[in-house]
C-alpha cells in the first residue's frame with residue numbers, strides 16, 4: 018500500500034486540491050458531558066516524512082477533521098475516499114503542548130488539590146506523539162502544582178508504574194515487579210510500589226525523568242523507541258488537615274499497533290499486541306460506561322432512578338489500577354480528559370481513522386443547549402421529541 022501511495026503522490030495532491038475547501042458542515046449531535054473531554058492532537062509531519070498529510074482540520078468548522086485516503090479503483094484509477102470525525106476539541110499540527118495544557122489540563126490540578134480525581138489518557142497509534150504530549154504535560158503539572166498559589170496544606174506523593182499485560186512494574190524502583198491487590202475496603206493497592214514524596218518542581222520532574230528512562234521499550238516498525246506498555250503516573254495529594262486524598266493520573270497508553278505492523282516481529286510480539294488491544298478495548302468500554310453513568314445521574318436521575326450502566330473495570334489490569342476513576346460505587350468527583358494522538362502521514366491513514374473512530378466512540382453526547390454559541394445554535398435546536406429520541410438511544 019505504501020508503494021501505491023508513493024507512486025500516486027501527485028495524483029493524491031491534485032485530487033485533494035480539487036475538493037471543495039468549505040465542505041457542508043457536519044451537524045454536531047452534542048458535546049461530551051459533563052466530566053469528560055475527548056480531544057485529538059495532530060502532530061506535525063516529521064522533516065524526513067516522504068508521504069503527504071492525509072489529515073485536514075476543517076477550515077469552516079471547529080473540531081472537525083477530514084481524512085482523505087487513496088484507493089486503487091478496480092478500473093485502475095486511484096480515487097479518494099474521505100471520512101470526517103468530530104471531537105470536543107481538536108489541536109492542529111501547530112498547537113504546542115502548552116496550549117493543550119492551558120485549554121484542557123490545567124484545571125485538573127486545583128481539582129485534585131481539593132480532593133477530586135483527575136485523569137488524562139493519551140491514546141493513539143505507535144509514533145503518534147503520546148509520550149511527547151504526556152511527558153511535557155507532567156512537567157507543566159509540576160510547575161502549576163508547586164507554584165505555591167493553592168490554599169491549604171498538602172503533601173504530594175508520586176508513584177509511576179508500567180503495565181505490560183497483567184504484569185505491573187515499578188518505574189521508580191528499577192522495574193521491580195509489583196502486584197495489584199484489592200484490600201478489604203475494595204481499594205486497589207499497588208503492593209510493592211514505591212511512593213516518592215516530592216517537595217518542589219525539580220523533585221517532580223526528576224521523578225518523571227527517572228521513570229521515563231526505565232520505561233520498557235522495544236522497536237516497532239513505526240517508532241524505534243515504541244513503548245510496549247501502559248505507563249501510569251499517579252500523583253496523590255494528601256490534605257494534611259482532614260486526611261483526604263486528591264488524585265491525578267497521567268496515563269500514557271501503549272501504542273495501538275495494527276497486526277500487520279507486528280507480523281514481522283513474531284509470535285511473542287503478536288501476543289503482546291493482542292493484550293494491548295484487549296486492554297484498550299476494555300478501557301473504551303469503561304470510559305463510555307462511566308460517561309453514560311455520569312450523564313444518566315446528572316441529566317435523567319428522575320427517569321432512571323438508581324439504575325446506572327455497568328462499568329466493566331475489573332476486566333483488565335489497567336482499569337483495575339484506575340478503580341478510583343471507574344468504580345460506580347465511588348462517590349468521589351472524577352474528571353477525565355482523553356487526547357487521541359494522530360500522525361498525519363498518508364502511510365498511517367488506516368490507523369488514524371481507527372484512532373479517531375475510537376475517540377468518537379468514547380463520546381457520550383449531551384444535547385447542545387447553549388443558545389449563545391452561534392456555531393452550536395446553527396447546528397441544531399432540540400425539540401422535546403428529539404430530546405426523547407436522544408434519551409431512548411443513548412441512555413438505555
Ligand SMILES: Nc1ncnc2c1ncn2[C@@H]1O[C@H](COP(=O)(O)OP(=O)(O)OP(=O)(O)O)[C@@H](O)[C@H]1O
Nearest residue numbers: 060061143144145146147148149240243244271272
Ligand atoms: N507535536 C509534536 N511536535 C514535534 N514532534 C513530535 C510531536 N509529537 C511527536 N513528535 C515526535 O514524534 C516521535 C514519536 O513520538 P512519541 O514517542 O511521543 O510517540 P508515541 O505515540 O508515544 O509512540 P509509542 O506508542 O510507540 O511509544 C518522537 O520523535 C517525537 O519527538
